[in-house]
Amino acid sequence: xxxxxxxxxxxxxxxxxxxxxxxxxxxxxxxxxxxxxxxxxxxxxxxxxxxxxxxxxxxxxxxxxxxxxxxxxxxxxxxxxxxxxxxxxxxxxxxxxxxxxxxxxxxxxxxxxxxxxxxxxxxxxxxxxxxxxxxxxxxxxxxxxxxxxxxxxxxxxxxxxxxxxxxxxxxxxxxxxxxxxxxxxxxxxxxxxxxxxxxxxxxxxxxxxxxxxxxxxxxxxxxxxxxxxxxxxxxxxxxxxxxxxxxxxxxxxxxxxxxxxxxxxxxxxxxxxxxxxxxxxxxxxxxxxxxxxxxxxxxxxxxxxxxxxxxxxxxxxxxxxxxxxxxxxxxxxxxxxxxxxxxxxxxxxxxxxxxxxxxxxxxxxxxxxxxxxxxxxxxxxxxxxxxxxxxxxxxxxxxxxxxxxxxxxxxxxxxxxxxxxxxxxxxx
Amino acid sequence: xxxxxxxxxxxxxxxxxxxxxxxxxxxxxxxxxxxxxxxxxxxxxxxxxxxxxxxxxxxxxxxxxxxxxxxxxxxxxxxxxxxxxxxxxxxxxxxxxxxxxxxxxxxxxxxxxxxxxxxxxxxxxxxxxxxxxxxxxxxxxxxxxxxxxxxxxxxxxxxxxxxxxxxxxxxxxxxxxxxxxxxxxxxxxxxxxxxxxxxxxxxxxxxxxxxxxxxxxxxxxxxxxxxxxxxxxxxxxxxxxxxxxxxxxxxxxxxxxxxxxxxxxxxxxxxxxxxxxxxxxxxxxxxxxxxxxxxxxxxxxxxxxxxxxxxxxxxxxxxxxxxxxxxxxxxxxxxxxxxxxxxxxxxxxxxxxxxxxxxxxxxxxxxxxxxxxxxxxxxxxxxxxxxxxxxxxxxxxxxxxxxxxxxxxxxxxxxxxxxxxxxxxxxx
Numbered sequence: 001x002x003x004x005x006x007x008x009x010x011x012x013x014x015x016x017x018x019x020x021x022x023x024x025x026x027x028x029x030x031x032x033x034x035x036x037x038x039x040x041x042x043x044x045x046x047x048x049x050x051x052x053x054x055x056x057x058x059x060x061x062x063x064x065x066x067x068x069x070x071x072x073x074x075x076x077x078x079x080x081x082x083x084x085x086x087x088x089x090x091x092x093x094x095x096x097x098x099x100x101x102x103x104x105x106x107x108x109x110x111x112x113x114x115x116x117x118x119x120x121x122x123x124x125x126x127x128x129x130x131x132x133x134x135x136x137x138x139x140x141x142x143x144x145x146x147x148x149x150x151x152x153x154x155x156x157x158x159x160x161x162x163x164x165x166x167x168x169x170x171x172x173x174x175x176x177x178x179x180x181x182x183x184x185x186x187x188x189x190x191x192x193x194x195x196x197x198x199x200x201x202x203x204x205x206x207x208x209x210x211x212x213x214x215x216x217x218x219x220x221x222x223x224x225x226x227x228x229x230x231x232x233x234x235x236x237x238x239x240x241x242x243x244x245x246x247x248x249x250x251x252x253x254x255x256x257x258x259x260x261x262x263x264x265x266x267x268x269x270x271x272x273x274x275x276x277x278x279x280x281x282x283x284x285x286x287x288x289x290x291x292x293x294x295x296x297x298x299x300x301x302x303x304x305x306x307x308x309x310x311x312x313x314x315x316x317x318x319x320x321x322x323x324x325x326x327x328x329x330x331x332x333x334x335x336x337x338x339x340x341x342x343x344x345x346x347x348x349x350x351x352x353x354x355x356x357x358x359x360x361x362x363x364x365x366x367x368x369x370x371x372x373x374x375x376x377x378x379x380x381x382x383x384x385x386x387x388x389x390x391x392x393x394x395x396x397x398x399x400x401x402x403x404x405x406x407x408x409x410x411x412x413x414x415x416x417x418x419x420x421x422x423x424x425x426x427x428x
Numbered sequence: 429x430x431x432x433x434x435x436x437x438x439x440x441x442x443x444x445x446x447x448x449x450x451x452x453x454x455x456x457x458x459x460x461x462x463x464x465x466x467x468x469x470x471x472x473x474x475x476x477x478x479x480x481x482x483x484x485x486x487x488x489x490x491x492x493x494x495x496x497x498x499x500x501x502x503x504x505x506x507x508x509x510x511x512x513x514x515x516x517x518x519x520x521x522x523x524x525x526x527x528x529x530x531x532x533x534x535x536x537x538x539x540x541x542x543x544x545x546x547x548x549x550x551x552x553x554x555x556x557x558x559x560x561x562x563x564x565x566x567x568x569x570x571x572x573x574x575x576x577x578x579x580x581x582x583x584x585x586x587x588x589x590x591x592x593x594x595x596x597x598x599x600x601x602x603x604x605x606x607x608x609x610x611x612x613x614x615x616x617x618x619x620x621x622x623x624x625x626x627x628x629x630x631x632x633x634x635x636x637x638x639x640x641x642x643x644x645x646x647x648x649x650x651x652x653x654x655x656x657x658x659x660x661x662x663x664x665x666x667x668x669x670x671x672x673x674x675x676x677x678x679x680x681x682x683x684x685x686x687x688x689x690x691x692x693x694x695x696x697x698x699x700x701x702x703x704x705x706x707x708x709x710x711x712x713x714x715x716x717x718x719x720x721x722x723x724x725x726x727x728x729x730x731x732x733x734x735x736x737x738x739x740x741x742x743x744x745x746x747x748x749x750x751x752x753x754x755x756x757x758x759x760x761x762x763x764x765x766x767x768x769x770x771x772x773x774x775x776x777x778x779x780x781x782x783x784x785x786x787x788x789x790x791x792x793x794x795x796x797x798x799x800x801x802x803x804x805x806x807x808x809x810x811x812x813x814x815x816x817x818x819x820x821x822x823x824x825x826x827x828x829x830x831x832x833x834x835x836x837x838x839x840x841x842x843x844x845x846x847x848x849x850x851x852x853x854x855x856x
Contacts, residue, residue: 314745
């Protein structure tokens with residue numbers, strides 16, 4: 001019987017997650033893991049733990065040979081990367097929650113793992129309490145994963161839910177999210193989609209062996225979604241979610257993006273409300289799976305860190321099978337999407353860039369005189385490459401929301417276009 | 429860096445799951461696992477695999493020292509137990525999908541693991557493709573798990589969905605389930621709740637460290653649920669599910685049962701339709717989590733077996749922390765439940781056994797003259813112990829369905845009773 005490794009932990013960071021972890025570890029004695037030292041930035045702040053545990057000198061942790069696990073839950077990306085680099089080189093296993101840092105340094109982190117042979121676990125970096133990384137590593141193999149659709153950012157999901165269900169405007173909903181602690185004081189990372197894109201970089205690696213950056217993933221947040229969009233959604237019996245999506249196309253390449261999306265009421269993601277996260281995975285073998293849980297917060301994040309610590313006892317590491325044991329997948333922008341767009345002026349919209357337009361609504365005001373406020377909208381099909389190479393669609397207050405099931409592949413396009421033009425009474 | 433163990437597998441059973449696993453393994457070469465021999469019962473049946481792989485002599489697998497993993501996916505409980513016992517004693521790791529066998533021999537299987545030090549993994553035995561056992565082992569520790577509610581049987585869930593959504597009667601729905609392969613030719617194990625109870629025995633062990641048998645868990649299936657019940661549910665905006673439930677009561681003991689239950693439309697379990705399974709876990713740290721996926725079928729089951737095989741490469745084993753590292757939890761029948769019951773005759777119902785009755789409906793026929801057919805029903809509160817010690821509630825075609833949030837603890841009872849009697853205009 002394998003003896004479990006005794007874990008001696010050096011912890012970086014004692015904010016909500018760090019303190020949560022400290023409490024959680026205290027309540028799970030069976031784990032056989034102890035925190036030996038905690039490195040913090042501000043030595044004067046009052047902490048809910050014995051003073052002798054704390055230090056401001058990172059080398060006290062990184063050079064301590066009795067510490068075999070470094071857990072890093074700090075907020076600064078550059079400092080976090082330095083810490084985990086030294087830790088791996090000093091033969092320490094690493095558990096990290098820093099999604100931004102991981103997304104920004106993915107190639108280096110992969111290389112460090114290969115060079116040092118040390119495990120680097122980061123379950124909490126995407127969807128916190130939902131064990132999605134472990135499942136992608138263990139359950140799904142390269143050629144079997146058809147698609148991945150997820151709500152990975154709780155703040156924006158909370159705001160969208162409130163806009164939709166309580167008919168709050170964007171600003172009021174954001175303020176409420178901030179008051180409840182679901183959104184940061186500076187909400188740009190969440191609201192503009194950066195946080196979701198960081199998580200998507202991490203998950204694309206574990207799902208498809210793709211090593212990329214946010215520069216190569218088309219994303220936006222919910223900054224331009226407005227009440228009028230919510231009204232259109234309600235009319236069509238759709239809800240709005242910020243959806244991170246990846247799909248294996250018929251040519252074997254991967255379409256991936258993070259964009260607001262209309263979802264049907266019977267879509268699993270429509271079930272995910274408020275600050276929750278959810279992941280829908282479709283594959284050949286397990287078929288359709290849906291994971292739902294809290295994606296942020298002190299204890300949900302700490303519980304994911306804890307599961308990584310627990311896995312280290314039996315030498316668990318990610319194998320990155322899709323990256324190292326298969327031909328890794330490639331991203332592509334060569335497909336079409338069906339989009340809804342709302343905007344203030346027709347002049348902002350280069351109509352000739354669409355393959356075809358299915359609906360256009362040019363009303364200057366809604367019948368009730370309330371919500372329209374001159375917003376116009378269209379539903380149309382556009383080449384994804386055009387969106388990837390241009391930015392007009394997120395400027396001038398223009399709002400883009402993908403249609404349900406938005407991806408249209410090359411071979412479907414002609415057929416769909418013909419049908420759509422026939423419906424509109426136009427023959428070519 | 430730990431070298432991964434090379435796995436050489438002896439497979440027992442080549443039915444839908446065994447053949448599914450064989451195909452799945454062929455498509456996941458990176459696993460470094462090969463099937464050396466397959467033991468089957470009928471040597472004359474045509475098989476979709478090379479003839480030299482097959483044998484009818486189990487000792488060819490169990491005594492082969494080059495085989496280090498026995499995977500057992502046969503249907504016969506007694507034979508399966510013999511196989512896994514010998515395998516563990518011969519120092520082979522075991523992966524089993526036989527829920528009935530595991531539930532019937534749990535104490536022996538636990539003892540065998542302790543004596544031999546060999547791992548026994550069985551993720552596929554409960555909810556197939558949903559990694560619930562691994563999550564209960566790794567994520568949740570003893571004092572943190574508030575409750576577990578699950579739909580663990582796909583056949584009955586399919587039948588209930590069809591009765592509810594398509595207004596089919598029980599027999600037609602069952603026939604449809606059988607034609608689609610979601611129910612066995614002999615459906616008693618599924619329909620009467622045995623299969624769900626077996627899975628609940630397994631999950632109670634991993635969740636709470638409780639080692640019990642189906643004799644000690646109150647359960648019934650959906651055999652007596654009828655269209656009238658579905659109508660009552662619809663009127664109240666509830667759906668019906670066969671729910672396996674476990675809850676830590678305020679006295680620290682565990683209430684556990686498998687019974688039909690009304691669920692509200694916004695309940696996570698109401699989202700689980702057709703042949704799918706779902707598990708809702710509430711805990712202090714991860715808060716509320718919901719896992720959803722296929723609970724049966726060739727590939728979903730094979731994918732769970734595969735994840736166990738994959739875990740064996742890094743010597744993963746269940747620790748049964750709640751059983752061995754904590755004071756194990758105890759089951760209790762000392763609580764009350766709010767129940768709906770429908771029946772043909774008042775004489776079948778010992779009314780004095782209820783704490784109080786909140787509604788009674790004695791109509792001989794419904795206004796539309798259709799669905800009522802003389803069924804009567806009541807909603808009442810009863811001591812769970814009474815249900816556990818008597819069987820009148822499942823005889824004479826009596827149907828029992830728990831109310832949403834059915835558990836009432838001792839200290840809540842008096843308050844609720846007073847309020848309920850006041851509402852009924854009765855003062856004590």
